[in-house]
Amino acid sequence: MGAVLAAPAGLLAHLFDAPMRLWQRIAGRGGMIAFFLAPNMAIFGLFVIVPLGLNVAYALSGGTALFLPQRSYVGAANFERLLTCGDHMDPATCRDDLFWIAVWNTVRFVGLQVVVLVGVAMVTALILNGKIRARGFWRAVFFFPVLLSPVVVGLIWKWIFQRQGLLNWVMVELGMDPVNWLTDRTWAFLFSVGISVWAHAGFYALILLAGLQAIPRDIYEAAEMDRTSPGRAFRRITLPLLWPNLLVVIVLALIRAVQVFDEVYVLTGGGPGTSTMYLTQYIYETGFASSLRNPGVAAAASLLMGGVLVVLTIAQLGLTRWRDRQ
Amino acid sequence: MGHIRLEVVRKTYGPLEVLKGIDLSIEKGEFVVFVGPSGCGKSTLLRQISGLDRPSSGRIEIDGRDVTDVGAADRGLAMVFQSYALYPHMTVRDNLAFGLQNNRMPKAEIASRIAEAARMLEIGHLMTRRPGQLSGGQRQRVAIGRAVVRDPTAFLLDEPLSNLDAELRVSMRAELAALHARLKTTMIYVTHDQVEAMTLADRIVVLRDGAIEQVATPMELFNRPANRFVAGFIGAPRMNFLDVADAAALAPGQAMPGAAASVGVRPQNLRPGDGEAAMTVDLVEALGTETVLHGRLASGSRVIVAHAGQMAARRGDVLAVAAEAGKLHFFDAADRRVEA
Numbered sequence: 035m036g037a038v039l040a041a042p043a044g045l046l047a048h049l050f051d052a053p054m055r056l057w058q059r060i061a062g063r064g065g066m067i068a069f070f071l072a073p074n075m076a077i078f079g080l081f082v083i084v085p086l087g088l089n090v091a092y093a094l095s096g097g098t099a100l101f102l103p104q105r106s107y108v109g110a111a112n113f114e115r116l117l118t119c120g121d122h123m124d125p126a127t128c129r130d131d132l133f134w135i136a137v138w139n140t141v142r143f144v145g146l147q148v149v150v151l152v153g154v155a156m157v158t159a160l161i162l163n164g165k166i167r168a169r170g171f172w173r174a175v176f177f178f179p180v181l182l183s184p185v186v187v188g189l190i191w192k193w194i195f196q197r198q199g200l201l202n203w204v205m206v207e208l209g210m211d212p213v214n215w216l217t218d219r220t221w222a223f224l225f226s227v228g229i230s231v232w233a234h235a236g237f238y239a240l241i242l243l244a245g246l247q248a249i250p251r252d253i254y255e256a257a258e259m260d261r262t263s264p265g266r267a268f269r270r271i272t273l274p275l276l277w278p279n280l281l282v283v284i285v286l287a288l289i290r291a292v293q294v295f296d297e298v299y300v301l302t303g304g305g306p307g308t309s310t311m312y313l314t315q316y317i318y319e320t321g322f323a324s325s326l327r328n329p330g331v332a333a334a335a336s337l338l339m340g341g342v343l344v345v346l347t348i349a350q351l352g353l354t355r356w357r358d359r360q
Numbered sequence: 361m362g363h364i365r366l367e368v369v370r371k372t373y374g375p376l377e378v379l380k381g382i383d384l385s386i387e388k389g390e391f392v393v394f395v396g397p398s399g400c401g402k403s404t405l406l407r408q409i410s411g412l413d414r415p416s417s418g419r420i421e422i423d424g425r426d427v428t429d430v431g432a433a434d435r436g437l438a439m440v441f442q443s444y445a446l447y448p449h450m451t452v453r454d455n456l457a458f459g460l461q462n463n464r465m466p467k468a469e470i471a472s473r474i475a476e477a478a479r480m481l482e483i484g485h486l487m488t489r490r491p492g493q494l495s496g497g498q499r500q501r502v503a504i505g506r507a508v509v510r511d512p513t514a515f516l517l518d519e520p521l522s523n524l525d526a527e528l529r530v531s532m533r534a535e536l537a538a539l540h541a542r543l544k545t546t547m548i549y550v551t552h553d554q555v556e557a558m559t560l561a562d563r564i565v566v567l568r569d570g571a572i573e574q575v576a577t578p579m580e581l582f583n584r585p586a587n588r589f590v591a592g593f594i595g596a597p598r599m600n601f602l603d604v605a606d607a608a609a610l611a612p613g614q615a616m617p618g619a620a621a622s623v624g625v626r627p628q629n630l631r632p633g634d635g636e637a638a639m640t641v642d643l644v645e646a647l648g649t650e651t652v653l654h655g656r657l658a659s660g661s662r663v664i665v666a667h668a669g670q671m672a673a674r675r676g677d678v679l680a681v682a683a684e685a686g687k688l689h690f691f692d693a694a695d696r697r698v699e700a
Contacts, residue, residue, distance in 0.1 A: 250443065250445065252441050252443055252445040253445050253446075253447060253448075255412050255432075255439075255441070255445065256439070256441060256445035256446075256447075256506075257447075257458075258412065258431070258432045258433055259410065259412070259432050259433070259437070259438060259439045259459075260433075260458055260459030260462055260506075260510075261433040261434075261459060261462040261463060262433075262458070262459075262462050263462070266462065270447075270458070271447060274449045275448070275449055
């Protein structure tokens, strides 16, 4: 059976053998490397490098025109507009108040979401690592939301939290008054954090679970023989041995939290008002959706956000390498 | 103190009975070795004693106290694991101190115990290193040190030398014997290596399929094995088992008990170049201090002869061979020992 399946591949390899050898003789070793890398580099260049270059060009140009040749060069004016503030803590004193509202919303979101997310992922991983019945089933349950599209996540929770949603129906059935969950600034913010945690915790729990399972069981047995209480075993053994995984989880969660957009956009649309408008939504609306479309400002804002992400990514790479060396 | 008593200790995993009612009494200060082939239940038995596992039924006493349902932390025992199980993120000093800190021992007392253990095990210069920076032998010393500083009622050692190379194993074996002589604390040692068992033990517990086959001193096990299994397991090369007719040919004039169904003779008790039985040599293992001959008797029965010293023999040679008088072991049809 294996031979039958391998036959076409063998024939193909045979057909290509002679021309490839000839090509290798002409192109040399370096040429062959370039030849095999070329398709990937072309795709990477077309969809990453070129857009990045265009983004820089847009960030340095002004006007509402969409096509670059019709736009005028304005230097750092877009960055100036974004960064000029009387007091950076007070968006009302900034030239582009919406940008700073989005920045501070994002900071608040990241601060709360990352803490809750890592906490939930940690507790989930500890539970899933324990001796529980149907462990495989529960692992699948906690990981399931990760497989959902963010738009689906947003829609599901919108149907639950909206004025005539599932939650209010249950509350009314229980004799309580319905609440406008998504038009209350605090609730809308907390729900945006909550569904984001729900959607992503399974992924991080899996990373932590892998770390927990890499800790040899006999270390805990040695600790038990050493009269170590469960709390102290967690603090003195589990946490230090899990720390490399935990660092990676924190940095990855930070990077993804800074980029939050789709599920929250579907759930709240950034509202009520601008209370759940985060940075990516600001960029999207400034660049494409607003009536006062301004691609230059949007491009400048995305470069600033990209800078933050680069710093976080370098930190994550550094931490991963540090972990591998441990 | 350190008297440990097991009464009908059973351990089952579902339908599988891993320990089949173990009765055993270990005296204070004794060095007892559990030995047996893989899967015989020796490590499982050690885990029941340690408290890391609970028996399905039966009773475990330490110094007269019933500890069957007492957790590992409260049994006052220390364990040395096969994998060492050192805390990889802690220095050697912290590894040694960790258990003592759990007991809220004063710092000065901790420091003094660590210093004493470090001196005894010669690990003083390793105190600031982590386990990853130590060799296998050094890790083993630290693991033993971690047990020693606790000043336990008894030491439990689960194949502690199996991850070391042969040379280091020999030296660590001698050190363990010296440590026991010095501390005089009860030690229970699990191994599948009969040389470790014979050299270290005051008494050896031979296990097979979750049951005790024999408990005896090393020499008693060697000289008076209770059954064919023990006779075959203890001693290297393995004891020869022959039928009565072959044994009679090897030891003419030797009286055979009527109940004897098979006869055992150790390779060291067969003398080549002597007697009337003939052996065709199939393989010669020249070890320098000993020559081991593998061959066949005229009846076709396989036999191993261990000759102390060197001898010129080659494959295909036919040698006379005889058993030393009084060195035969007799076993009945149920493989139990029969006295001559």
